[in-house]
Amino acid sequence: MPEFQTHAMYPDATHDEQSRQNFIRTARRHVLGTVLGGAGQAYKARARGAFEKAAGKQVRGPIDVLKAMDADPYGQMTGSLVRTTQEMLYDTVGPSIARQLPELVARSNAYAQSNRKRGSLMLDPNLALPRYHAAADIHCKPGAYHSEIVPDDVLAGAEYDRTINVFYMGSMGPWNDDMGMSLGHWIKKNYPDLKPKRILDMGCTIGHSTLPYCDLFPDAEIHAIDVAGPCLRYGHARAEAMGKTVHFAQMNAEKTPFPDGHFDLVLSHIMLHETALSALKAIFRESHRLLAPGGVTAHVDARPFKDDPFDGYFNEWLAHYNNEPFMHTLAKLDLADIAAEAGFPRKAAFETRIPSWFNPPMGTLMAKEAGTWFTAVARKAG
Numbered sequence: 001m002p003e004f005q006t007h008a009m010y011p012d013a014t015h016d017e018q019s020r021q022n023f024i025r026t027a028r029r030h031v032l033g034t035v036l037g038g039a040g041q042a043y044k045a046r047a048r049g050a051f052e053k054a055a056g057k058q059v060r061g062p063i064d065v066l067k068a069m070d071a072d073p074y075g076q077m078t079g080s081l082v083r084t085t086q087e088m089l090y091d092t093v094g095p096s097i098a099r100q101l102p103e104l105v106a107r108s109n110a111y112a113q114s115n116r117k118r119g120s121l122m123l124d125p126n127l128a129l130p131r132y133h134a135a136a137d138i139h140c141k142p143g144a145y146h147s148e149i150v151p152d153d154v155l156a157g158a159e160y161d162r163t164i165n166v167f168y169m170g171s172m173g174p175w176n177d178d179m180g181m182s183l184g185h186w187i188k189k190n191y192p193d194l195k196p197k198r199i200l201d202m203g204c205t206i207g208h209s210t211l212p213y214c215d216l217f218p219d220a221e222i223h224a225i226d227v228a229g230p231c232l233r234y235g236h237a238r239a240e241a242m243g244k245t246v247h248f249a250q251m252n253a254e255k256t257p258f259p260d261g262h263f264d265l266v267l268s269h270i271m272l273h274e275t276a277l278s279a280l281k282a283i284f285r286e287s288h289r290l291l292a293p294g295g296v297t298a299h300v301d302a303r304p305f306k307d308d309p310f311d312g313y314f315n316e317w318l319a320h321y322n323n324e325p326f327m328h329t330l331a332k333l334d335l336a337d338i339a340a341e342a343g344f345p346r347k348a349a350f351e352t353r354i355p356s357w358f359n360p361p362m363g364t365l366m367a368k369e370a371g372t373w374f375t376a377v378a379r380k381a382g
């Protein structure tokens, strides 16, 4: 794995801030690996039987597994540790970013106002935030992605850049760009005839998954949209700092102002699970509308759990206790069917697992698919 790299927008950390962040990274590795990894044993040895005896029925799905584990001391300890370390992640990184916010805003403004900038930034302060986005602090991130506390705010974006580095525990490549690298390489290999002129990344946050497409498709114009202004400002400055040309815009992926057939590739990376059922369907319809004939859409996200109910335990836990409610419904959907409903030919729509470019070990619960990303893919009729 190449070493983690920084860039001119990357927030710094004092010795003590760095030590706290290192502690959280190590704690999460232990909690999500070793502790969560023991949950299956506790479930089989004790929790499932206790649930079935008390409920007078067999475990039928992930929600029953969650109830069984919530009543078991091992499940309670695991849940408490996952939630506590998640909150500590933001408690640790947030104040460090707030301390240097004026300097980060000044740097971001300098990139936005530079007449030598490569890409662009278009903000829409009147854009209505979807309710699923604003109603809860998604995955316990205070203020979610969109909250602003100073003019030209970049706090949520800068915080995201540092927290993903802590959160992914160093497994996501030098620029935290494993998803973009993985999907970009996979598309090149599997659709060699596709020569995209324009690419759209939906729900880009700070564009870390967007940037690999600049190098993988050097002839394409790269666009990245999100509803969250502070992330877009930071993402634009980050891309400029890294010498990449991306056009960032504040738009809702459910309905964008781009003309019909404007793109050849429409992508998202772990955006769908933070939406809602009606929004997800609208996003697939919008992807279809935006694609030129023969264009491809691909959405990386949480994998569905269709077989062993225990496989769905952790996503159910995230839905209930980590402010990611749509995980519950998403896990039961067939995204190829949804793509077909949205207008893609059913035979050109499928769910798959694409290999991770940096091949990260993703923790014990995901061991069966370690090194892959669950992805829904569809190609518009030519």
Ligand SMILES: C[S@@+](CC[C@H](N)C(=O)[O-])C[C@H]1O[C@@H](n2cnc3c(N)ncnc32)[C@H](O)[C@@H]1O
Binding pocket: 130, 133, 145, 179, 202, 203, 204, 205, 206, 208, 209, 210, 225, 226, 227, 228, 231, 251, 252, 253, 254, 268, 269, 270, 271, 274, 275, 279
């Ligand atoms: C988990 S983050 C995605 C991170 C990033 N794409 C990556 O590769 O890691 C989800 C992002 O989707 C954005 N988002 C959620 N709903 C959206 C919508 N309807 N339109 C545009 N962006 C949306 C959020 O603001 C957030 O930045």
